[in-house]
Amino acid sequence: MLTPGREPDRAEQTPMNTASSVFINGIAGVFTGIGVLYVMMKILSFVGGRPTPGSAPPTPKTE
Incomplete structure (x- = not known):
């Protein structure tokens, strides 16, 4: 029987439950x-100044 504030016994956990x-x-x-890798890649691209993959490339300046 499980009482509050007490850890369950190892015998109470079935192998299927553990698996x-x-x-x-x-x-x-x-x-x-x-998710963490995705967020880190977004942060690194923002900090590094690289454009995000979905953005338009910068237009070349011709004079």
């Missing part, structure tokens, strides 16, 4: 990593 939680945490970690 599914590891799988779900792995999938969540992958999507979190992809």
Whole structure:
């Protein structure tokens, strides 16, 4: 029986429950990593002064 403020016993966790939680945490970690990489690439392109991939190229100045 689970009481508040007490850690669950290892015997109370079934192997299937543990395997599914590891799988779900792995999938969540992958999507979190992809999101962090995307945000970091946006920050680096902003700080580095590079145009974003969807923007128009600068027009050449002809005189």
